Amino acid sequence: MDPSETKTLPRKKSRKWRNWWVKQLHTWHWISAAISLAAMLFFALTGITLNHAASIPANPVVTDSSGQIPPALLSTLKASSDDAPLPAPIAAAVRKAVGLDASGKAGEWSDSEVYVALPRPGGDAWVSIDRASGKISAEVTDRGWISYLNDLHKGRNSGSAWFWFIDVFAVACVLFTVTGLFLLQVHARHRPSTWPIVLAGVALPVVLALVFIH
Secondary structure (H helix, E strand, C coil), X not given: CCHHHHHHHHHHHHHHXXXXXXHHHHHHHHHHHHHHHHHHHHHHHHHHHHHXXXXXXXXXXXXXXXXXXXXXXXXXXXXXXXXXXXXXXXXXXXXXXXXXXXXXXXXXXXXXXXXXXXXXXXXXXXEEEECCCCEEEEEEEECCHHHHHHHHHHCCCCHHHHHHHHHHHHHHHHHHHHHHHHHHHHHHHHCCCXXXXXXXXXXXXXXXXXXXXX
């Protein structure tokens, strides 16, 4: 075999491996970008609204409502105590009377009443039930759409489904960033400004934190 041919074989294998690796990077980069695109835009925009929260006016709307527990269920109220959730029939009666779902939520039971806090993104709510008379008092506070979106950004009172969505989105962003970094490495030799720009992107927040944040 010609010695020149033996030298070209490792080069071909190396080139083939590199091409496969670059193809994988491009594939996972665009997949992670597609998965995180909408959410990344959402979190970027709500990052701006959160940063300027003090400048954005909010006019909370408070709505009070009331109702009555059916007399046949009053004995259920007298039997429960501690931090137990409302019994299912009581929760159903509350939902029917005032339109709030208190099922599964911990209640604060006292001798005279049971109070259930129902925090939510962009607002707040609570239900109070008189244990003797069965009277229901409820209040809902709505702070508007911007507050709602800001609370989703923070994961505040948004439930387990949103909690897991944030984790999945974060993993997609990490994958998008890491594959992007490797792609920068692949193409850096043809773009001399690549690493100075990357270094500037790293150095800027560090300098701002060290100099201006105390």
